[in-house]
Amino acid sequence: MPLLSGVTVERVIASPPGPIFDLLADPRRHREIDGSGLLRDTFDGPDRLCLGARFGMGMKAGAPYRMINEVVEFETDRRIAWQPWPAAPLLGKVIGGRVFRYELEPVPGGTLVRETWDISKERVPLLIVGLRATTRSGFEKTLARIESIVTA
Secondary structure, eight states, X not given: OOTTOOEEEEEEESSOHHHXXXXXXXGGGHHHHOSSSOEEEEESOOSSOOTTOEEEEEXXXXXXXXXXXXXXXXXXXXXXXXXXEESSTTGGGTSOXXXXXXXXXXXXXXXXXXXXXXXXXXXXXXXXXXXXXXXXXXXHHHHHHHHHHHTO
């Protein structure tokens, strides 16, 4: 694995892409699907995301902090991605820029959901590469939560 690579996790979910995308495009529901356990709440965002939309997330990893996300990729029922930046401007000079991306591909039996943590645009990627294993585990839990919601 290249030193500065991100993480990608895939899962086939027995659902058409629409309900999965609708869940991902609703920032108010992100806490329900968050497998990392870091997300506390969302704030200052639309009910449904679109390209260029911004929304905030209250997070906690030891201490509480806030991130501001901008939707940087959006193709209905196919792809959505957002790029988070720390709400604290000084911290944003050191960290931020990674992209969280979901790609949905219809396959026999449902939808292949691919979640990617793309660190190619991270300000200082060496500061976060050690989080790969934790990120992979969180993504596996997130995809399982998405599946349980859309197949209930």
